Amino acid sequence: MSMLNIGTSALTTSQAALSTTSHNIANVNTDGYNRQRVEQATRIPNATGGEFFGSGVQVDSVQRIFNSFLSEQVRTFTSQERQLDTFSSFARQVDDLLGSPQLSLSAGLQGFFDAVQSLADDPTSTPARQIMLTEADTLAKRFNTLDTQLDAYNRQVNLGLESSVDDINLLSKGIAELNQVIIEASGSTNASPNDLLDQRDQLINQLSSLVSVSVIKEANGAQSVFIGNGQALVVGTSFASLDTIPNPTDTTRLEVTYGSGGINISSQITGGQLGGLLSVRQDVIDPARTEIDALAAGMVTTINAQHAVGITLDGNAGGNFFEPTGTPAPDAGNIRLAITDPRDIAVASAIATTTSAANTGTAAIALNSVDGSAVGFNALTALNTPLTFSFNAVAKTYTVSYAGDTATISYDPATDSGKSIDLSALGAPHTDFTGATKPPLTITLSGVPADTDSFTMTNSASGGFTSVGDNRNALALAELQVTKVLNGGTESFGDSYGILVANVATRTHQADVGQQTQQGLLDQTNARYQSVSGVNIDEEAADLIKYQQAYQAASQIITVSNTIFNSLINAF
Numbered sequence: 001m002s003m004l005n006i007g008t009s010a011l012t013t014s015q016a017a018l019s020t021t022s023h024n025i026a027n028v029n030t031d032g033y034n035r036q037r038v039e040q041a042t043r044i045p046n047a048t049g050g051e052f053f054g055s056g057v058q059v060d061s062v063q064r065i066f067n068s069f070l071s072e073q074v075r076t077f078t079s080q081e082r083q084l085d086t087f088s089s090f091a092r093q094v095d096d097l098l099g100s101p102q103l104s105l106s107a108g109l110q111g112f113f114d115a116v117q118s119l120a121d122d123p124t125s126t127p128a129r130q131i132m133l134t135e136a137d138t139l140a141k142r143f144n145t146l147d148t149q150l151d152a153y154n155r156q157v158n159l160g161l162e163s164s165v166d167d168i169n170l171l172s173k174g175i176a177e178l179n180q181v182i183i184e185a186s187g188s189t190n191a192s193p194n195d196l197l198d199q200r201d202q203l204i205n206q207l208s209s210l211v212s213v214s215v216i217k218e219a220n221g222a223q224s225v226f227i228g229n230g231q232a233l234v235v236g237t238s239f240a241s242l243d244t245i246p247n248p249t250d251t252t253r254l255e256v257t258y259g260s261g262g263i264n265i266s267s268q269i270t271g272g273q274l275g276g277l278l279s280v281r282q283d284v285i286d287p288a289r290t291e292i293d294a295l296a297a298g299m300v301t302t303i304n305a306q307h308a309v310g311i312t313l314d315g316n317a318g319g320n321f322f323e324p325t326g327t328p329a330p331d332a333g334n335i336r337l338a339i340t341d342p343r344d345i346a347v348a349s350a351i352a353t354t355t356s357a358a359n360t361g362t363a364a365i366a367l368n369s370v371d372g373s374a375v376g377f378n379a380l381t382a383l384n385t386p387l388t389f390s391f392n393a394v395a396k397t398y399t400v401s402y403a404g405d406t407a408t409i410s411y412d413p414a415t416d417s418g419k420s421i422d423l424s425a426l427g428a429p430h431t432d433f434t435g436a437t438k439p440p441l442t443i444t445l446s447g448v449p450a451d452t453d454s455f456t457m458t459n460s461a462s463g464g465f466t467s468v469g470d471n472r473n474a475l476a477l478a479e480l481q482v483t484k485v486l487n488g489g490t491e492s493f494g495d496s497y498g499i500l501v502a503n504v505a506t507r508t509h510q511a512d513v514g515q516q517t518q519q520g521l522l523d524q525t526n527a528r529y530q531s532v533s534g535v536n537i538d539e540e541a542a543d544l545i546k547y548q549q550a551y552q553a554a555s556q557i558i559t560v561s562n563t564i565f566n567s568l569i570n571a572f
Contacts, residue, residue: 003564007557009056013040014551016059021543024535032202034066034533035540036194064194070529071201072215075208077522079271082209084515086160086276090153091284091508097149098288098501105146105295105497108139113481119347120474124313129342140322140335143296147333150289151252157281158244158254164210164274165242165256171207172225172239175200179222180237186221207233212271228268231258253281284507291500293331298486299493300330304338306480309370309379310346310473315461317379318346318473349472350379351441352460356453363413363449365389367457367472368420371440380461387423387439387458393451405435413448420444 017038027033041060045052101107115135119128178200185193204225207213216224218236225234233240240259247253255266256274269275300322310318323338324330339345351367370382388401391411398409400423408431409421423439426432441457460470486496 003557003561006054006056007554007561009043009058010554010557011551013038013057013059014547014554016062017547018544018551020062021540021547025537025540025544028535028537028540032198032205033535034064034194034198034201035535037063037065039063061191062194064192064197065533066197066201067529067532070525070532073525074522074529075205075213075215077518077525078205079208079212079275081515081518081522082272083212083270083276083279084511084518086273087280087284088508088511088515090157090277090280091504091511093153094150094284094288095501095504095508097146098504103142103145103149104501105139105142105292106494106501108135108142109481109493109497111135112139113478116474116478116481119345120471120478123347123469123471123474126342129313129345129347132345133337133340133342136321137337140337143292143332143335146292147289147331150285150292151333153285154252154281154289157277157285158252160273160277161254161256162244164272164277165244168207168210168233168274169239169241171203171210172233172241174203175207175223175225175234176237176239178203179234182221183237208272210272211269211274228258228265228270231265231268284504288500288504289332291496293333295486295493295496295500296332296335297330298496300325300335302480302483302485303477305372306473306477307346308377309350309372309382310476311348311350311379311460311470312346313343313348315380316344317350319344321345345474346379347474348460348470349476350382350460352458354456354458356455359450359453361391361448361450361453363391363445363447363453363455365455365457366444366446368442368444369476371424371442374440377440381459382441383439383457383459384437386456387441389455389457391449391451391453393449398445398449400433400439402433402439403435403437405433405437407431407433409445411445411449417446417448418444 017040020036020038024035039060039062040057043055043058045054047053097103098105112132112135115128115132119125119132122128178196182193182196182200185191185196200223204213204215204223207225211227213233214226216226218224220236222236223234224232224236227233231240233242243257243262244254245257245262245264247255255264256269256278257263258265266278269278304320304322304325307318307321312318320338322330323336324334325338328334349367350370353365353367355364370379372379372382383402385403389398389409390401391398396410396412398411400407400409402423407423407426409426410416410429420442421430421444422442424441425438432438439457481494482492484490484492484495486493491499
C-alpha cells in the first residue's frame, strides 16, 4: 500500500470524524438527539519482504452513544410524572371547588340550620320563615352548582381522553412508519441509521408521556410497543388504533377502546396523561359526585320526613320541603324547594300532650318523634284516637289505651326517667298492643308520677288548633343537623361532607407529593442520560480541533507522497 493510499485513508477518515463532530454540534439543541462517534479501525496490513506494513485507517462504524437502560428509566419516570401531574391538576380543581366559601356545602348547611333554629326561637315570625326558605334555596343551589361544576370536570376529562387517544394514534403510526424505514435502511447497508433511531426513540418518549409503554426490540431493527396489560400498540410495521366510546350505562363518560373490536381497556390503562385522566375520574370526580348525590338524597329524605309530620301555620299537614321525592331520584343536580310560601313551613308538632289537672306527681311525657313512613300518613290525623296514659304506683307501670287496645309500660322513676320508648314496637319488659293498629310515636318518660296520674295525647289539629308558640317540629328539624342519619347511622350531614372534603384533600396532597418525587427522579435520570448521550459543546470543540489537526497531518502525508513521487519521476 502506497503512502498516497495511506494518506488518503487518513484524510477521508478524519473528514468523516470532522463531519460527525460537526453534526453533533449542529444538533446540540435538537430534542431527542443522541451524540454520535466515528469508530476507526486499521486496514488489513500488507505482507512485504517478510514483514507486515500498515495500510492505513478506515471508518469501522458511526456509533450512536445510547444507553438503553437510562432511556427506559426516562420513559418510566416520564409516564409516572405525567400521570400524577394530570391527576393533581384535576384533583386540585375539585379540592378548591369543595372548599370554596362561596360554594361549600358546610357553609350552606350551617346557614340553613341556623335559620331553622332562629325560626324555632320565634315560630310565628314571617321574616324568620322567609329567611329559612331563602337559606334552603341557597343550599339547594349550592348542590346544583357543585353538580354542574363536577359535570364540567367530567366533560374536560372526556375531551382530554379524546385528545390523548388521537395523539397516541398519530405517534403509533409514526413509530410503525419509522420501523419500516429503519428495517429498509439497515438491510441495505448493514449500518445503523442513527438519526432515524433518534426520531423513533423521540416518538416513543412522547408516547410515554401519554400512556405507560413497554418496548421490545426485534431482530430486524424494529421495535414493538405495548400498553395496558400487553395490548400491542405497534408490532413491526403495523399499528393498532385506540378509540373512545360512551359508557353503555352512563353516556356522559367516555371509555378507551382498543383495536377494531372496540375492547374496553380503560381499567387496564396506566401512566401518562391518559392514565392520569382515567384515575382522577375514578378516584376523585366520580366519588365526589356519588357522595354529594348521596348527601343530597339523604338530606331530602330526612328533612322531608320530619317536615311531613309537622303542622303549618294555617293548620295543614307539612308535606315535602324539598323536591324531587320520587322519579327521578333526588340528587345534587335536581334538588330544589318544594314550597314557596313561608306559612307552609311545618313548625308545629302534629301531637298535643295534655296533663291531667288532678295529677299530683312530677312526671311528664314528651313527644320524641312521629313516624310518618306509613303509606297514606297524614300529620293532621297521626293518631286514630286519643292516646291515654295512667300510672300504677304499686305495679310501677303506665297503662296505655289506644284505638280500643291497651298496653303497659314498665316505669321505675329511679332508673327509667329520661328513657325513650317506641310505642309502635313495645317489647319486654313492657306489654305490647295486641292489635295491628299502634301509635306511630316515640315518647320520653321522665319525673316521678303519683298513683293514677294520667296524660292524654291527641292530634294537634283537632279542635281549635293554634300554632302560636309551638316550635317542636322546628326543634326536631334543627336537631337533624347533628343527627347521624347517613351511611348506616354513622354520619351527620356535616360529617359526610367533611369526610368527602378530607378525602379529596388527602388524594390531592398525595398526588402533589408523588408528582414532585417523580419529577425529581425524572430530572436526575435525564441528567444521567444527557451525561452519556447528550452533546457537550466543549468536548465537541476539542474533538473538532483534534480531527482538524489529524486532517492537516493526513494532507501532509499526501504532500510528502507527491514530493517523493515527483522526485522519482524527475530522477529518470
